[in-house]
Amino acid sequence: MSAPFAELLPDTRRALFHRIAAAQAEGRAPSLVGAVVREGRTVWAGARGSVDGREPDAATQYRIGSITKTFTAVLVLRLRDEGLLALADPLDKHLPGTGAGEVTVAQLLAHTSGLAAEAPGPWWERTPGTLRPELSDVLGEEPLRHPPGRLHHYSNPGYTLLGSLVEELRGARWDEVLQHEVLEPLGMTRTSARPRAPHADGWAVHPWADVTLPEPAEDLGLMAPAGQLWSTAEDLGRWAGFLAEGDERVLGPESVAEMRTPAAVPGSDSWEDGYGLGIQLVRRDGRTLVGHTGSLPGFLAALWVSVEDGAAAVALANTTSGLAVGTLAADLVRIVADREPRVPAPWKPLPVADPELLELTGPWYWGPAPFALRLAADRGLALTPLAGGGRASRFRAEQDGTWTGLDGYYAGETLRVVRLRDGSVSHLDLGSFVFTRKPYDAEAPVPGGVDPEGWRAK
Template sequence: MLQTTEFALLRRLATEQAASRAPSLVAGVVRGDRLVWSGGRGKVEGRPPTADTQYRIGSITKTFIGALVMRLRDEGRLDLNDPLERHVPGTTFGGATVAQLLAHTAGLTSESPGTWWERAAGGDWAALNASLGPEATRHRPGARFHYTNVGFGVLGELVARHRGTGWYEALTREVLEPLGMARTTPHPQADAATGWAVHPYADVLLHEPTPDAGAMAPAGQLWSTVDDLARWTRFLAGDTGDVLHPDTVAEMREPAHVEDDDTWTSGYGLGLQTMRVKGRRLAGHGGSMPGFLAMVLTDPATGTGALCLANSTSGVGVGTLAADLIDLVEQHEPALPAEWEPMPEVDPALLALTGQWHWGPTPYTLKLLPDRLLNLVPTSGRGRASRFRPTAEDTWQGLDGYYAGETLTLHRTPDGTPSHLDLATFIFTREPYGTPEAIPGGVDKHGWRPRHP
C-alpha cells in the first residue's frame, strides 16, 4: 500500500490501542488474494506482536462451524430445514431446524446452564445435553433472533456425529489444512498472547483463564493469527478454494434475520454476522472470551477486508476498528474497476434472447452475462431485478434479488422459436401482452385502443 495509506492505518490502530488501554492489539487488511498490510501495538511477552502471534478468537469459531455444516448440506447429508432430531436425537429442542440453529433463531438459551462456561472447564456432550431441559427453549423456534452460544455447541456435536470424529479434527481435515491455516488451534501455541483484564480505574492487569470449553468449544474455543485469519477473511469474501462453493458462502452472508426491521444495519446469516456500515454491506464475525477480543470483516463487493485481535477482556472497539480500516483503504486507495473485456465465446441462441421483454406493459431488459448467466432488470431501473444461473436447457435459477431461488423458463413454439418467459408464473413476452395464448386470463380481443370506449 502507499505510505500515506499505511500511516493512516497504523495511526488508527495506535489510537485504538492507546485510548482503549489494550495490552496489545494487532490488525491486518486483506485485498483481493493477499494480506496487504498488518500492524501491531503494545507488547506480548515484552515484544511487539506480529502477524504470527496467536490470540483467542472467541465466537469467530462459529464461522468455522457454519462452514462445516454447509459442507454437509452441499454433500447432501442434511437439509437446512431438517429438524435437529433427525441428526442429534434425544434433546428437548429437537424440533428446531439446522438453519435456525445457524441463524440464532432456534429460540435456545444464550448460555449453557450452570457454571459460566467461558471461565471454567467444560463437560462432554452428554453433560451439556442433560443440562438443557425444556426451559432451555426461551422463544418459539423461528420467532425471533436470540443469540445462542449453546446452539453452536449443538452444531459441533452434529458435525462430530456425521464425521465420526471430533469437530476440530473435522475442521482441520476439511478446512484448515486445505486453506493452509496451520496456526489456528484449539489451544495456544507459541508465540501466543496472554489474556488480560484491564482495571477500569488504574493501569494494572489481571490474568484471565483460558480453559477448554468442552462441548461448548464450538462456540468460542479457537486461537488464531493475523496471517491465518487473513486467509479466512478471503474465504468469507468468496475466495473459498475447494472448501465450499462461493455461492454457498454468499448464501451464508445473506441475513436470515435482521435485528432492526425498518432499515437494517445489523443481522445474522448462516453462521455469519452481517452489517451495513457507511453504505457498505459487510460480513464476518466478532469474538470475545475472557482476556480477548477479535473481529473479522469483509466487503465482498470490493474484496477488501480487515481483522483485529486484542488480549483484553473488554473496552477495545474491535468492530469499529475493523470497519474503519476497510473505510480508510477505500478512501486512500479505491480499487480500480476490472478492465472490460469481451466474452471469450458466446452461444448465439442465448444472444438471440437478449433485449427487451415485457411483463404486461412494463419493459424489462434481458442481458447475457459470462458463464451463460442472464440478468433481467426493469428498463426504467425501478422494480424487481435478478440474475439467473442456467440449470438445464431453457431453465435458469434466480441468484439474487426478489427472484432468488425461483425458476425462469423459456417456452418455445413447436418449431423451436422462443415464445415467452415464465418466471415464477409471471409471463414475459417480446411485445406488451404479446403471445396472448400464454397470458393468464387472456388478452382483450379488441387489443390496444386509442381511448376509453
Template sequence: MTIAQSTEFPRPEPVGHGPGAVGTPDEFAQLLPQTRRALLHRLAVGQAEGRAPSMTGAVVRDGRAVWTGGRGAVAGEVPHGDVQYRIGSLTKTFVAVLVLRLRDEGLLRLEDPVGRHLEGTPVPDATIAQLLSHSAGLAAEPRGPWWERTAGELRPEPADLFEERPQRLPAGRHHYSNVGYALLGALVERLRDGVPWDEVLRREVLEPLGMDRTTPRPEKPYASGWAVHPWADALLPEPAEDTGLMGPAGQLWSTLQDLCRWAAFLLRGDARVLGAASLAELRTPAVPPESGTWDAGYGLGVQLLRREGRLLVGHQGSMPGFLAALWADAEEDVAGVVLTNCTSGPAAGALAADLTGIVLAHEPRIPEPWRPLPGPLDPELLALTGPWYWGANPHALRLRAERGLELTPLSGAGRSSRFRAEEDGTWTGLDGYYAGETLRVRRDRDGAVSHLDLGTFVFTRGPYEPSAPVPGGVDPEGWRV
C-alpha cells in the same frame, strides 16, 4: 508491563492457497504511504482509547494481505502476525463451513430437523438452518455458571447444556444462541463418525487453507488475556478455559496471518473447502427483516452489517481477555481483521470495519479490465437478451459468464436478480427477490420463444403483449388514448 512501540509489519505476503485464494502481485498491491499511515493511526487510536494491552490489525485485498500492523506489547515485544489470540465467536464461521460441506456432500439438508441426525437433543425439531442462523428460538447461553470462564468438564454431556426450558422464543425469530452452535459441533462429530469437530476442522478446512496456527488450545507464541480496570490503568489476568462441548461457539485461537487467509477464503472461496456458490448462501440474510431497511442481520454462520452504503459480512468475537473482529466487503474484495487481548474496551468490530473503509476511501478499487465472454457464443442465448416486460414495466436481460443471466429493471422500480444456468435448461435465481426461484424459457408450438416464466411472473417482449399468455388476459382493444 512493558509497552512496545507500534509498528507496521514487514512487507505483506500473499495469503491463502489454491485456486481463487491467492492474489497475484501487481502494480496496485502495495498501498500508498498515506494510506498505510491512516491505517496505523486508526489502529493506534483504537489501542490507546480502548486501553488494550496489545492490538494487531490487517487489511486483505484481492486475496492478499496488503497491510498489517501492531500496537502495544506481548511479552515485551510488538505483537507480530504469528502471535495467537483467542477469537471467540469467529469460531462459528468455521463451524458453519463444516456444516455446509456436509450439506454439499448430501449427508444432510439445511431444512432437516437436527433430531434426524443427532439423538437425544432436547430440541429435535429445530432445523439445521435455524441453528446456523440463530433462529431456532433457543436459549442464548448454556446451563450453569458463566461458560466462558469455567471448565467444560462442568457440562460433560449434551443434556447438561440445557435448562428445563431450552426454547425461549418461537422458531423463526433471530435470537443469538451459543448453545445452538454446541449442537452443530455435535452434529459434525456425529456425521464424521465420531471424529471431534476441531479435528474435522483441521483436516478439512485449516490444512487446505494453510492455517496451521489456528488451534483449539493456545500454542506459543500467544497473547495472555487481560481485564483492564475501569477506573485505573491496571490489569487482571483472565482464565483461558477449555470450554468442552461449548467449544464450537467460541473455542478457537488464531493469528493475524491465519485470519487473513480466512478472510480471503470468505471473500473468494476455495474449491477444496467450499465453493463460491455455497459461500454466497452463508452471506445471504437467513431471516429477512420485516421492513425494507436494516443495519445488521445474520446469514448462515456469519454476521451482516450495513455501513456507509456497503454490505459487510464476517463476525465479531469475545472471550474473557480477548476481542476479535473480521469484516469483509465481497463486492470490493477487501476485508479488515483486528485482534486484541482485553475483555472489554476497544470497539474491535468498528475498528475492523474502519480499516476497510480507509483503504476504499484512500484508494478506490481499480476495476478489472472489461473482456468479452469466452467463446463460443450460443446464438440462442444471445437472442434471449435485450428488453423484456413484466406487464408494462421494462427490464433488460443480459448474458453473463457460464451461461448465466441477469435481469435488471429499466424504469428505476422493479426487482433485479442474477441467475445460474442449470443442466435441464432452466436458470436458478441467486439473489434478490428471485433467489432460489426458477426462470424458464417458454416456447410456442413452432418452437419460437413465447415468454419468460419466472416463478409465475410472465415476461413478454412487448408491454402486455396480446399474443403472450399474460395472466388475466389483455384487453382485446389494446392500448388507447
C-alpha cells in the same frame, strides 16, 4: 510501528496505522493487531502495545471467540454437501435425545432455533468445560426460550449442538475434524484449539484506573464449537479470503455464498444487521460486510469482508472490554476501499456467440414496465428495471435450459423461455410472471388477458 506490506500507498498505510494506534490508546488495550487483506492476500499489518515485552505481529495468537462459529458452520455445510444431512433436517434425525430435537440444522446455524442465549450454571466462558460434561448440562431442563424459526435469538448452546452433530456424523472430535478438513487444506497452521507460543494472554482493564487483571483461559469443553479457537491476523486473513471466494478443497464458492446470504433478517433492502449460516452480516458506510465478531474474557476479535470491494480486515486485542473491534475492522476496510478502490477486471468478449441466447437479450415488459435482459460471460442472465422501481435479479444457467434466480426477489425462482411451435420466443415465464416483447402483448398469454381494443388515447 510494525513494518507494513508494500502494496498499499504510503498515505493509506499511514491512515491504517493511525486508526489502530488511536483504537489501542483510546480503548486502553494491552495490545492490538490489525491486518488488511486484498484479493485473498494480506497487504498490510500493524500492531500497538506489548505481548511478553515485545510488540505483537500478524503471527501472534489471540483468542477469537465467536469467530469460531464460522468454522463450525463450514464443517456442517460440508456434511450437507456430502449428502450426510439436509439443512431442513430436525436435529433429532442425527442427534437424538437432546431435548431440542425439533429444531432444524438451518435454524441452529442462523440462530433462529429459539434456544437460550447461554448455558445454565456458572458463566461458561470463564469456567472449565468439565463443569458441563453432558449436553444436558449445556441445554438445561428447558432449552427453548422461543418457538423454533420465529425470530433471531443468538444462542451459544446452539453451536454446541452443531459441534456435537459434526462429531456424531464424523466419528471424531470437533477439533480433530476441523484440523483435518479445514485448517490443514487452507494452510492455517497458527489456528488451534489451545494456545501456541507466541500468544497473547488475556487481560481485564480496570474501568477507572490504568491497571490490569489477568483473565482465565479455560478449555470450554462441549462449548468449544461456539468460541474455543485461537488464531492470528495472518491466518484469519486466509480465512477472510476463503469466506469471500470459497475453496473446493474445503467448501465450494456456491456453498460459501449461501452462508453469506441473509437467513435471519426481513426480506427487504432496509436491514443493517443480519445473520446468514454461521456468518454475521452488517451494512456500514454504504457497503455490506460479512464475517463475525468474537469475545471471550480477556480477548476481543473481529473479521469483516467486503466481497464487492475485494477487501477484508482483521482486528485482535487482548482486553475484555472497552474497544469496539467490530467498528475498528469495518473502518480498516473502509480506509482501503475508499482510498484505493478495487480495479475492475478487464472486459472481454464472449468466446462464442450463441444465437439463441442473444435472441433473449434486450427489452422485455412486465405489463407496461420495461426491463432489460443482459447476457453474462458465464451464460447467466441479468434482469434490470429500466424505469422507476422494479425487481432486479441475476440468474444462473441450468442444464435443462432454464435459469435460477441468484438474488433479490427472484432468488431461487425459475426463469423459463416459452417458445411457439415454430421455435420462436413467445414470452418469458418468471415464477408465473409473464414478460413480453411488447407492453401487454395481446399475442402472449398475459394473465387476465389483454383488452381486445388495445391501447387507446383516453
